[in-house]
Amino acid sequence: MIYLDNAATSFFKPPQMIEAVCEYLKHPGNPNRGSHKAAMDAARIVLDTRMELAEFFDCHFSGVIFTSGITESLNTVIAGMFTARDHIITTYMEHNSVLRPLYRLGCELSVSDGSPEQMEGLLKDTTKAVVMNHVSNVTGEINDIRAVGKFCREKGLFFILDTAQSAGVLPISMEKEGIDVLCFTGHKGLLGMQGIGGLCLRGEPGIEPLKVGGSGIRSFDRRQPATYPSALEAGTQNVPGIVSLNASLQYLKERGIENILEHERSLGGYFAGKLASCDRITLYRNPRKEHVGIVSFNIEDMDAGIVSDRLSHLFEIETRAGAHCAPLVHRHYNTQSMVRVSFGIHNTKTDADRCLQALEEIMERTGKEVKR
């Protein structure tokens, strides 16, 4: 099997990460719940992971909050920081994990192309924030977050960043990029387990918790503690997931994310370049932007689902087809679905070539069908 769906979840997981999780499961403890050895050992690894993430994203460790994933992180931030009276600017590249919490909030929403120039024209007296992704999960294009961060600082707006497709691939400094809240997931570029994610805060932006409950501190207070990270971490934490992140962050440090970026970007660039030379293929790629290793396309009017199914069924090449939970991208490109190939750390040029060869065969076999 050739796995080319790393934007959904990374296929390669560092062996030391798997080993660390298995080892932890032999002697688990509940962090922040008691002071016996198992509880303290679990608490120590949670702190250690907070500190590693703080270093990774350039923020303070007490502002690193763990969640079940980036969807929970974005829901927490959007519902906990804003109201229906606020105006928020976003982009057409967003995933539903950004859009649906914004729609549910009922705020006034403006959709931009991700550039500060266009955002400037959308500003209102009630504008509170820019909420956007670093990298599109559909096209792989990289947004200029430093420019948006500067714009937000100048205009007094919160800058909330979705790093689902960039964390672990692109270097990010919350301080330098002016990010107020960074939302991340553990199971994609960070190479950890599914079910772990989080958010990182710069300063104390004031977020009402989505969940309240056990915190291990101030137990007689009817309200959730207001201090971070306890304010946003009700309930027992996913320690195996946190252990996985701890180990995978060590792996990323050793490997160097700049090397990972170069590897994935060059595979994506090579693959996109080959597709671009085929006139039966429509490539969805903004030529004015840089990209990670994600490439989306369609073959003439063929159903993207059928292309992806044939790749899987006939060639054992795993890609993703559909809307990719990003409806506004399809409005932008006037599509309903696309085939997405997303390269990961383990993929090689041979994988890209085999996929290209398979696509050629699919086009050959379905030539009549396509041209009917």
Next chain:
Amino acid sequence: MEEYLIITFEETTMALYMERICKREKKEGRMIPLPKAIDAGCGLAWATRERDEEVWKRFLERENIAYERMVEVEL
């Protein structure tokens, strides 16, 4: 029974950070469950036989560790 200086914290994360830094700096003491006689946010507290509060205050400030209270107790 022995006299201890107890340092308390609002947040468990900061208490754990205290333990980590004290270990690194080879400071005397250990993390204990918060004694019943002391009111504090976090259920973990640093207990040390080195009871000079001023020395600890300077250390905590230098290491940027946010503490809640310092109380002397017999344990």
